[in-house]
Amino acid sequence: MILVLLVILALCAGVAAILALHGDSGYVLVNYGHWLVETNLAVLVIGVAVWFLLVYLALKLLGLFVRLPGSVREAIDRRRDERARGSFEAGLLKLFEGNWKHAEVELVRRIADHHAPHLNYLAAARAAQRQGATDRRDHYLRLAALNKPEHEFATLLSAGDLQRKRGEYAAARATALRLREREPGHPFAIELLAESYAALGEWQPL
Numbered sequence: 001m002i003l004v005l006l007v008i009l010a011l012c013a014g015v016a017a018i019l020a021l022h023g024d025s026g027y028v029l030v031n032y033g034h035w036l037v038e039t040n041l042a043v044l045v046i047g048v049a050v051w052f053l054l055v056y057l058a059l060k061l062l063g064l065f066v067r068l069p070g071s072v073r074e075a076i077d078r079r080r081d082e083r084a085r086g087s088f089e090a091g092l093l094k095l096f097e098g099n100w101k102h103a104e105v106e107l108v109r110r111i112a113d114h115h116a117p118h119l120n121y122l123a124a125a126r127a128a129q130r131q132g133a134t135d136r137r138d139h140y141l142r143l144a145a146l147n148k149p150e151h152e153f154a155t156l157l158s159a160g161d162l163q164r165k166r167g168e169y170a171a172a173r174a175t176a177l178r179l180r181e182r183e184p185g186h187p188f189a190i191e192l193l194a195e196s197y198a199a200l201g202e203w204q205p206l
Contacts (some may be wrong), residue, residue, distance in 0.1 A: 084113035088120055095123055100130040116147040122158045131160050137162060153182050160192045169199040 011192045030037040041049075091106030104127035111120045121144035129134040141162075159173040173196035179189035197206035 080110070080113040081115065084110040084115075087116055088123075091120070091127075092123060095127055098130075100127045103127040104131070104136075118144040118151055118155070121147065122155065125158060125162060129166065134166065153179070156182075157188060160188070164192060164195060168198075169196045172196045173200065 005141075028037075028039050048172060051055050065177040087106050087110045088098060091103050093108075094100075094103035094106055107120045107127060111124075114120055117172045121140040125137045125140035125144070128134075128140060141155060141159050144158075145152055148155075156175055156179050160172050162181065163169075163172040163175060172192055176193035176196055177188050183189060194206060197203070
């Protein structure tokens with residue numbers, strides 16, 4: 001739009017100069033070194049306007065080429081983020097629908113591009129357990145812990161809940177003890193530890 005306006009302004013300036021100088025077109029002589037240019041004033045005005053327009057266009061094109069790689073990278077990154085978010089949302093939906101296999105596939109499909117991959121891993125661990133794949137479940141839990149060490153408590157909570165549901169009370173007890181080291185009064189940690197002690201018949205610590 002700006003380019004179109006500049007072209008129109010340049011043409012208008014040229015036409016105005018020609019009309020204004022119609023009676024007396026004037027005379028311009030430019031002498032520089034071995035160069036000698038003779039013309040009338042109207043042509044000089046139009047030439048200067050065109051020159052400024054060409055310089056402006058050249059600078060715009062140069063700026064476009066300089067910004068192009070960054071713009072392309074931004075577009076690619078934005079597309080990756082959108083696809084990763086779409087896979088994560090689709091995986092959660094499949095998980096809530098009870099389609100464990102497809103949930104796991106969607107949750108790990110584009111996990112490297114998701115801004116919060118530890119959430120993918122935690123959800124994928126639940127999907128894997130629903131399929132009886134405890135090895136994959138534990139693998140996802142380890143990856144979640146490695147990906148976001150600062151969110152270890154959330155990972156331990158998920159691990160303890162999954163271990164309890166599978167009847168793995170020895171592992172659940174160990175997880176509950178780690179949880180209580182972090183937050184001794186957390187109600188889920190206390191409940192998990194008590195249930196584990198009871199299931200293992202360890203009455204004195206219970």
